[in-house]
Amino acid sequence: xxxxxxxxxxxxxxxxxxxxxxxxxxxxxxxxxxxxxxxxxxxxxxxxxxxxxxxxxxxxxxxxxxxxxxxxxxxxxxxxxxxxxxxxxxxxxxxxxxxxxxxxxxxxxxxxxxxxxxxxxxxxxxxxxxxxxxxxxxxxxxxxxxxxxxxxxxxxxxxxxxxxxxxxxxxxxxxxxxxxxxxxxxxxxxxxxxxxxxxxxxxxxxxxxxxxxxxxxxxxxxxxxxxxxxxxxxxxxxxxxxxxxxxxxxxxxxxxxxxxxxxxxxxxxxxxxxxxxxxxxx
Amino acid sequence: xxxxxxxxxxxxxxxxxxxxxxxxxxxxxxxxxxxxxxxxxxxxxxxxxxxxxxxxxxxxxxxxxxxxxxxxxxxxxxxxxxxxxxxxxxxxxxxxxxxxxxxxxxxxxxxxxxxxxxxxxxxxxxxxxxxxxxxxxxxxxxxxxxxxxxxxxxxxxxxxxxxxxxxxxxxxxxxxxxxxxxxxxxxxxxxxxxxxxxxxxxxxxxxxxxxxxxxxxxxxxxxxxxxxxxxxxxxxxxxxxxxxxxxxxxxxxxxxxxxxxxxxxxxxx
Numbered sequence: 001x002x003x004x005x006x007x008x009x010x011x012x013x014x015x016x017x018x019x020x021x022x023x024x025x026x027x028x029x030x031x032x033x034x035x036x037x038x039x040x041x042x043x044x045x046x047x048x049x050x051x052x053x054x055x056x057x058x059x060x061x062x063x064x065x066x067x068x069x070x071x072x073x074x075x076x077x078x079x080x081x082x083x084x085x086x087x088x089x090x091x092x093x094x095x096x097x098x099x100x101x102x103x104x105x106x107x108x109x110x111x112x113x114x115x116x117x118x119x120x121x122x123x124x125x126x127x128x129x130x131x132x133x134x135x136x137x138x139x140x141x142x143x144x145x146x147x148x149x150x151x152x153x154x155x156x157x158x159x160x161x162x163x164x165x166x167x168x169x170x171x172x173x174x175x176x177x178x179x180x181x182x183x184x185x186x187x188x189x190x191x192x193x194x195x196x197x198x199x200x201x202x203x204x205x206x207x208x209x210x211x212x213x214x215x216x217x218x219x220x221x222x223x224x225x226x227x228x229x230x231x232x233x234x235x236x237x238x239x240x241x242x243x244x245x246x247x248x249x250x251x252x253x254x255x256x257x258x259x260x261x262x263x264x265x266x267x268x269x270x271x272x273x274x275x276x277x278x279x280x281x282x
Numbered sequence: 283x284x285x286x287x288x289x290x291x292x293x294x295x296x297x298x299x300x301x302x303x304x305x306x307x308x309x310x311x312x313x314x315x316x317x318x319x320x321x322x323x324x325x326x327x328x329x330x331x332x333x334x335x336x337x338x339x340x341x342x343x344x345x346x347x348x349x350x351x352x353x354x355x356x357x358x359x360x361x362x363x364x365x366x367x368x369x370x371x372x373x374x375x376x377x378x379x380x381x382x383x384x385x386x387x388x389x390x391x392x393x394x395x396x397x398x399x400x401x402x403x404x405x406x407x408x409x410x411x412x413x414x415x416x417x418x419x420x421x422x423x424x425x426x427x428x429x430x431x432x433x434x435x436x437x438x439x440x441x442x443x444x445x446x447x448x449x450x451x452x453x454x455x456x457x458x459x460x461x462x463x464x465x466x467x468x469x470x471x472x473x474x475x476x477x478x479x480x481x482x483x484x485x486x487x488x489x490x491x492x493x494x495x496x497x498x499x500x501x502x503x504x505x506x507x508x509x510x511x512x513x514x515x516x517x518x519x520x521x522x523x524x525x526x527x528x529x530x531x532x533x534x535x536x537x538x539x540x541x542x543x544x545x546x547x548x549x550x551x
Contacts, residue, residue: 020494
């Protein structure tokens with residue numbers, strides 16, 4: 001396990017990565033008002049290309065610079081408290097890049113694709129059924145039991161989570177088989193993991209510093225969960241565990257696609273580039 | 283290494299002529315002092331909690347802004363930046379926070395006194411953060427801050443990253459505008475229905491990111507040819523003045539912050 005290196009190429013990549021984070025993050029969360037952020041794509045790229053420590057440093061610096069150095073209109077007062085979350089995202093993508101989870105695995109045979117799809121379905125299903133459903137519906141809701149005693153809100157949330165999980169599974173399987181690229185399965189599991197960890201770290205920060213809201217579309221969810229009887233800490237965590245895995249999975253995919261688009265020669269010159277995209281392709 | 287305090291009087295005079303005069307005494311403070319004021323203000327408001335601490339921070343920052351002559355600007359920017367998040371805070375906590383004292387009811391939502399109290403506390407805290415940081419950003423040249431940090435021993439590579447980011451963000455936006463126009467010239471629909479606009483996202487974002495990343499190659503070659511990665515310290519030709527009393531102010535503020543945090547944790551405030 002290497003922690004990564006800061007060569008000149010990496011140092012030059014970091015400001016550009018931070019700029020990508022800030023410009024995309026500002027546009028998506030402020031303009032579209034959807035409960036995802038898309039503000040870590042640059043951090044993910046540095047982590048994958050240069051290693052866990054450069055990824056961590058990029059995330060940390062990105063949020064500190066966003067608050068302390070950058071003048072308006074791209075300045076944000078509220079990024080610095082979340083610097084630790086950004087650092088975690090960079091670190092996780094660095095580790096995953098090093099073990100080759102961002103590699104494209106094209107032309108996989110059907111048996112392996114089915115195996116990959118099965119793993120994704122099982123992981124998503126287990127997390128959804130045993131982790132998410134009880135947490136979001138007070139443990140009173142199952143898809144198969146009697147729902148007459150459960151509050152309507154929990155029934156709706158339960159079914160929405162169910163539909164979301166099924167849609168995510170179908171989408172991933174479609175991607176797997178259309179692209180015939182087993183890498184999709186790895187990226188999906190990685191994004192899910194990174195998202196869950198991010199939600200666990202960021203929820204207390206958001207609840208304690210900002211009263212649970214961040215001025216983005218995610219606030220609606222916090223309000224809804226609080227209305228349903230959760231206290232603030234729980235409501236924020238419930239919102240985060242819903243938004244973050246989706247957000248990080250999408251961001252990991254965008255990073256994955258960007259890595260495939262960049263020329264092999266370019267990628268392989270970064271400290272971890274060969275490991276990230278695979279030697280035979282580099 | 284030469285500290286600003288050890289500079290020759292002649293050199294001090296020369297630096298004074300090179301650096302244009304700043305509008306106010308607050309602007310002329312060492313960047314680190316202003317950064318410490320901003321950090322202690324925002325973390326302190328949060329550490330003190332309740333109403334008294336954050337409102338005190340608000341008032342101090344507004345007074346400093348008045349002395350620096352940026353009161354109107356700071357008030358406007360701070361309100362503008364805090365407004366969207368403030369609306370969310372008020373709506374979410376007033377109407378959905380559980381509580382026993384119900385003030386009034388709109389549809390299925392009860393406004394509770396506990397919610398109003400919580401929203402008000404969050405708002406004074408958010409303003410304290412926004413005013414502290416806003417005052418710092420308005421009165422400090424980011425480059426001066428970064429170079430001052432480098433003089434104090436922060437790695438020149440970190441300094442490069444910070445300064446390069448200031449340049450990179452507007453460059454990226456400019457590039458996005460150029461690519462947007464050229465894609466439109468090729469017939470991309472960016473002003474139609476939401477579906478059409480969503481379909482336009484990829485042809486816009488893709489080339490922007492790939493193009494920016496491709497620049498890395500040229501830039502790192504350019505830096506290498508100018509001895510960027512040579513070991514040892516860089517000698518800065520320009521230093522921000524740092525006075526002895528400013529150093530005392532910084533340590534005093536940090537001590538105050540620690541004292542506040544300890545008092546809060548031990549339940550004294």
